[in-house]
Amino acid sequence: MADFEEEMVVTPWKVAGKIDYEKLIKQFGVEPLTDELLRRLEKFTGRLHLQLRRKIFFSHRDLDWILTLYERGEKFVLYTGRGPSGPVHIGHIVPWIFTKHLQEAFDAKLYFQMTDDEKFLIHDDFTLQKAVSLTYDNALDVVAVGFNPEKTRIISDVRHIESLYHLALRVSRHITYSTIKAVFGIGESDNIGLSFFPAVQAAPAFLESVLAGKPVPCLIPAAIDQDPYWRVTRDVAPKIGFYKPAQIHSRFLPGLGKGGKMSASQPETCIFLTDPPEVAEKKVMNAFTGGRPTAEEQRKLGGLPEICPVHQYLFFLFEEDDEKMRRLWEDCKGGRILCWECKEILAAKVKKFLAEHQRKRSKAEKTVKKYFLSKAITPFKA
C-alpha cells in the first residue's frame, strides 16, 4: 500500500502540485497527516476512508490533541461550511463526504455554516434574498450527502445571526484591522462588512461550548484555503475561554479544463450536482486529459495520468477500489488504455452518482427544515 500511496498521491502533484503541497504545509504552519496519526484514527474509524488513504486530506492542526481527548472520553463537535454563491459542484462535496464519515465514526454533532452574509458582501449584484435562497438551495445538497439529521445543524449567517453575533463580538474584540488586512489581504476600499466577517466565520467553532456551558473541542474538516480563518480563530480562542479549534485540511478537486482549471465562468469545466446526468456525461467526455495527440502515440509512449483530471476525479471520488485505481494508472502509463475508455468509466460513475444524489436531493426538500438551527443558541436567558 505504501508504494501505491506514494505513487498515486504524490505523483499527481509532482508536476503541478508537489511543490505547492509542501509549500502550503510550511507556509501555513500546519502539520502533515503522518502515518502514525492515521493509525490512531483507524482505531476509531475502521479501515481508513478513501480520502485519508489517498491523502486528499493531507494536513491538520491539533488532530492528535482531539484524538487524545476523545480517547479520554471527551467528545468533539464538527464544524464545516459553504459559501453559497451558486450551485454546488462536485468539488465542494469532497470534504462534506469526509465530514459525514467523521460524524458517523465519532458519533459527532456537526455545525454546518452557510456564509450567505459574506457572499452578499462580495457580490455587488446579489440581493440578500438571493444569498439566503442559495443557502436553502445548497442545503439540499448538504442533506443529500447523508448527514445525521439528529446531529446536524445547518446555520445561515443571515437568518441565524442571533446565535452567532454574541460570539462574533467576543472574537472581534481581539482582532485588529491590521490583522485582517495582513491575513486576508483586505484593503481600505473594501467594505466594512468584509472586515468584520472573519469574526462571524469563527463563531460556529464555539457554539457547542455555549450550549454546554463549558469548552467543547471542535474539529474543522475543510479545504486548505480556509486555513487563514482558523488561524485567526485559534489565536483568539484561549483569550475568550475556549479551546482552539482543531483542523484537518483537504486538497482541491481540480476542474475538467486544461491544467485542472475549474471556473464558474466556464461551466463545462465543473460538474454541478444539479447537472442532468447526460450533461455531466458530456462534460466528462469533453474533458482535458493526460492523453497523447494520437492513439498510436499513446499506445507507444503511454499517457500522463498525473496531469489528467479524469484520473483525478476517479481518484478523489469515484473509484473506491484502490486496486482498480492502481491498475488504471498503470494501464494508462503503459499505453494499454486510451482516454475515451477512462472517460467512459468515469462518465458512467458520475451519471450513477448524480442520479442517486439528485434522488436524495429531491427527497431532502421535505426534510431539510429539520437540519436548520431551529432554536437560537445564546448565553442569555429568554
Add this chain to the structure above:
Amino acid sequence: MADFEEEMVVTPWKVAGKIDYEKLIKQFGVEPLTDELLRRLEKFTGRLHLQLRRKIFFSHRDLDWILTLYERGEKFVLYTGRGPSGPVHIGHIVPWIFTKHLQEAFDAKLYFQMTDDEKFLIHDDFTLQKAVSLTYDNALDVVAVGFNPEKTRIISDVRHIESLYHLALRVSRHITYSTIKAVFGIGESDNIGLSFFPAVQAAPAFLESVLAGKPVPCLIPAAIDQDPYWRVTRDVAPKIGFYKPAQIHSRFLPGLGKGGKMSASQPETCIFLTDPPEVAEKKVMNAFTGGRPTAEEQRKLGGLPEICPVHQYLFFLFEEDDEKMRRLWEDCKGGRILCWECKEILAAKVKKFLAEHQRKRSKAEKTVKKYFLSKAITPFKA
C-alpha cells in the same frame, strides 16, 4: 421673547460655546433651526417645547422635508438611542424628554436602540453579559421618561441583532473602511467589531421601512456628537432604496464641575438618575458656579450666570417658566441673588424630579418587557 431667547440661549455659549456652536453647524454641514421652521413645528406641537424655545435643539438635517411629508399625510418614525456604558445621568435624558414630546405631538412610533455591542467592543473589561445587563438597567430610565408603550420599541443590539443584521449588511456593503477611518478616526489597531458597528447603528433608521415594505421617513433626535453616524447613513440610504433619515440635534448639558466639566471618573460632577435625592442635593450644593469669591463682591459686581452650571441645569431642564428663568438670570447679573440661593432652588427641583423619576423607574420594572422588540423584523418568511 426674541430678546430673551437671544440673551438666554446665546449668551451662555458666548464665552465657552458660541464659537463652537457655529463651528459645529458649519463643520458638520447641518442647518440651523430657523424661526420659520420652528413656526412650522409649532403648528403641530402647540406651544414650542422648552428645548426648542431655548434652542437646546439647535440644528437639523431635512426636518423641513419631514414636515412637508407630514403635512401631506405621510407619517414618520422616530429613532434615538443610548450607549449603555453605565448608569444614566441627567444629561442623557435631555434629548429623550424632547423625543417623548415629538412622539406625543406627531403620534409617532419610536425605535430606541441600546448599543450594547459597541459598549462591549469599546470596554475591554466589559463582559457581554454586563453590556446587556446595562441595556436592561438603562431601559428602566427610558421607560420612566414616559414613552408610549404601544409605540415604543427598545432594541438591544446584542439581543435583537436578528432584526438589525440584514440591514447592517446592506448598509455595510456601501461603506468602505477608508470612510470609517476618515469619519470616526478608527485606526488599524482598533478591533474589527468597531469598524463594522456604524452599519449596526444605521440599521434602526430603516426598520420601519422593512416592516411597511416601503420607504418610511425617519427623524432622529439626538445629541450633535452622533451626527457622523447619520452622515454616513444618509449617504447609503438612497443606494439601498430608503429615505435619508432626517435629524434634529441637541447640545450637551454640561457637568457640575468647573468649566462645565462632566466626567464618569468624577461622579460628583454629574447627577445620575439613580442617585438618592439627598446625594444629588449635595452634588448641587457643591457645584461650581459663576459666583464671585465673596458675597460682598457678588452683591457689588453681580455673578456670571453665563459660566454657571447651576443656571444651565435650570435652563436645560428644571425651570420651565421662562419669566422666572429670566428673572433669575437678571438677579444674578445684578448681584441681587447669591449662589446658595440658586443652588437651593435647583436642589429642590432636582430632588423632586429624582423622587418622581425613581418612582416611575421602580414601576417600570414591571412594564419594561413590553417596550422591548418582541418580534423580529426581517424581510424573510418564517
